[in-house]
Amino acid sequence: KQEVTQIPAALSVPEGENLVLNCSFTDSAIYNLQWFRQDPGKGLTSLLLIQSSQREQTSGRLNASLDKSSGRSTLYIAASQPGDSATYLCAVHPWMEYGNKLVFGAGTILRVKS
Amino acid sequence: EAQVTQNPRYLITVTGKKLTVTCSQNMNHEYMSWYRQDPGLGLRQIYYSMNVEVTDKGDVPEGYKVSRKEKRNFPLILESPSPNQTSLYFCASSPTPRVQGEKLFFGSGTQLSVL
Numbered sequence: 001k002q003e004v005t006q007i008p009a010a011l012s013v014p015e016g017e018n019l020v021l022n023c024s025f026t027d028s029a030i031y032n033l034q035w036f037r038q039d040p041g042k043g044l045t046s047l048l049l050i051q052s053s054q055r056e057q058t059s060g061r062l063n064a065s066l067d068k069s070s071g072r073s074t075l076y077i078a079a080s081q082p083g084d085s086a087t088y089l090c091a092v093h094p095w096m097e098y099g100n101k102l103v104f105g106a107g108t109i110l111r112v113k114s
Numbered sequence: 115e116a117q118v119t120q121n122p123r124y125l126i127t128v129t130g131k132k133l134t135v136t137c138s139q140n141m142n143h144e145y146m147s148w149y150r151q152d153p154g155l156g157l158r159q160i161y162y163s164m165n166v167e168v169t170d171k172g173d174v175p176e177g178y179k180v181s182r183k184e185k186r187n188f189p190l191i192l193e194s195p196s197p198n199q200t201s202l203y204f205c206a207s208s209p210t211p212r213v214q215g216e217k218l219f220f221g222s223g224t225q226l227s228v229l
Contacts, residue, residue, distance in 0.1 A: 004156070031215025043204065043222035051215075089156065093215040099170060100145055100211050102218060104156035 006105035021075040023090030031093040038087040120221035135190045137205030145211040146188040151202040164211040195228040
């Protein structure tokens with residue numbers, strides 16, 4: 001059964017710092033991996049989606065990498081800003097799972113201090 | 115605007131009082147599903163539907179029912195809510211279940227509290 005773990009559970013950094021969020025998954029048989037952002041009381045915003053054949057994706061100050069063989073992904077945030085404060089979720093699409101299910105990690109709560 | 119709409123956004127109820135959380139999508143998507151989010155556990159799938167009149171259990175279906183009579187709607191029904199169903203609920207949809215790994219579109223969530 002696929003399991004997704006995110007470390008750390010919470011992170012507090014000063015504004016301007018570069019930071020890395022980690023995600024690991026137990027089964028490398030995945031279609032893709034996705035990073036989401038969740039703000040309090042709001043829904044999920046998809047940040048980056050990496051297909052299983054890709055190694056990384058970039059969007060602005062965000063860069064996500066995928067090492068499928070080792071079951072790891074990282075989300076790199078450059079020059080962090082207070083507006084980046086949110087919960088970041090990692091999710092994988094398991095291979096051959098019936099029903100297009102996403103398996104989520106518990107998230108990393110990020111606080112960027114001004 | 116293409117979207118998944120859930121109602122209500124917030125709901126407080128008491129144990130045993132039947133309730134329905136509605137989900138509607140305007141993208142003509144075949145696939146719809148429900149997730150619940152609890153602290154420290156991430157999102158977990160409750161039920162999903164591959165198309166009209168086709169539904170199946172996800173990982174945590176106990177205490178929930180769903181129906182898919184129309185393509186656009188996928189309500190989540192709690193016949194006799196209990197406090198352990200207090201959670202944040204998300205509805206999601208995607209164009210076709212025949213394409214595995216397809217991107218899901220999520221609603222804004224429904225925060226349910228069962229007293």
